[in-house]
Amino acid sequence: MQIKFYNTPEPEEFKDISHDRPNFLDYQPDLVLLEKLHKKFAGHKKLIVIGHGGSITTFAGLYGALKSKSTKKAFLVSTNDPDYLSEVKAQTSPHDTIVVAVSKSGETVTQLEALLQFIDYPLLIVTGAAGPLAEIAHQLKSEVVIHPPIGGRFSGFTEATLVPAALCGFDVEKIVKGGAEWLVKFNETNPAYEAASMFAQLEGQGVVDVFMPFYSSRLFPFSNLIVQLCHESFGKEGKGQTYFAHEAPESQHHTNQRFFGGQKNIAGWFISSQNSQTDLTTTVPENLTDIPLKEQTLSVLDKIPLQEALQFEREATIDDAKMNDVPIVDMQLEELSEHHLGELIAFWQMYAVYSSLFRAVNPYDQPQVEASKKISFSRREKFQGKL
Structure with missing residues (x-):
């Protein structure tokens, strides 16, 4: 993974942070179990993954990037929206679909509501040892994989993410190894630490928005994971930046106006892959070559x-930012492979922890997320006449 910085402050010198070592750094998933589950459910051609936040965002990114390799068509459910759930039910059946429900606590209400729509499907539950989801699995005699004591947004290298990834036939060992090559650098200087230092300094200078154009349709599904890691980890106590992602080059036709013409409180973080998974080249028919186009003809x-043309768009926007003194990061994966995606996941996990430490906030809680959950549950109690 190549990472370049432009118009950014110098990073602070690395300081020992071994006393703040996260528990996810040393976790080792059960690769033997994952292979057994892959073989056991190989006959199911479809997969429904039900979860919220970190219980689904890392897998959503992996599936988006690797779906051309997937042995199963996956449906991602992170809502109790009846219209969407009806669509999923219409395209699946208990005969060809395995449902994986992921929740560390097992008591996320909207996830339980969604799961109950598929209660007659074969179920594979990833959850803690106790809780409503674990009890459902026990009552239905469904297979259970224990969710380790690692928060959802940092669970990318645990069974929470790797169970559905393994069921899709992805090489989970390569994902883990790719991540390990970055995680081992946690207590030494590395690009994630440097980026966190730079962006903490930028926030202190009034740069509170971070625009993230993804010049890869395959990588864009990682945007929710990245936004979650940033917002939940260090968007607290009145601190933290807003990270907003858009697919590019489409974003050039609207958000570039804000990026370059709006308030000067914004940085850019460009994410792309050096190589696409498919090769397409523009061919202009002979009878169309002379049509005028921007002081040239269509033959230009x-x-x-098209991968080159896509990079031309990315490079042009980066050059524009450089000329206008806009702080930016240019992040490029060498290719869309399990190993390199593991690197990407690890980078953002580390970035979230470092960014929290620079702001002196707890990377692992999310108190404001919990408050609205309590309010919405009380609405259900009131609906049932229990309040």
Whole structure:
């Protein structure tokens, strides 16, 4: 993974943080179990994954990037929206679909409501040893995988993410190894630490928005994970930046106006892959080559690989930012493979922890997330006449 910084402050010198070592750094998933589950459910051609936040965002990113390799068509459920759930039910059946429900606590209400719509499907539950979801699994005699004591947004290298990844036929060992190559650097200087230092300094200078254009349709599904890691980890106690992601180059046709023409309180974080999974080249038919286009003709597009054309768009926006003194990061994966995606996940986990430490906040809680959950549950109690 290549990471370049432009118009950013110098990073602070690395300080020993071994006393703040996160528990997710040393976790070792059960690869033997994951292979057994892959074989056991190989006959199911469809997969429904039900979860919220960190229980689904890392897998959503992996599936989005690797779905051309997947042995199963996956449906991601992170809502109790009846219209969406009806669509999923219409495209699946208990005969060809395995449902994986992931929740560390097992008491996320909207997840339970969604799961109950698929209660007659074969179920595989990833949850803690106790809780409503564990009890459902016990009553239905469903298979259970214990969720380790690691918060959802940091569970990318645990069974919470790797169970559905293994069921899709992804090489989970390569995902873990790719991540390990970054996680082992936690207590030494590394690009995640440097980036966290720079962006903490930028926040102190009034840069409170971070625009994240993804120049890869395959990588964009990682945006929810990245936003969650940033917002839940260090968006607290009146601190933290707002990270907002858009697919590019589409974003150039609206958010570039805000990026370059709006308030000067914004930085950019460009995410892309050096290589696409498919090769397409523009071919201009002979009878169209002379059509005028921007003081040229349409022939100027002929024989340009689309991956090159996509990078032209990215490079142009980066150059514009550099000329306008906008702070930016240019992050590029070498390719969309399990190993490199593992690196990406590990980078953002580390970035979230470092960013929290720079702001002196707890990386692992999310108190404001919990408050609205209590309010919405009381609405259900009131609906049932229990309040």
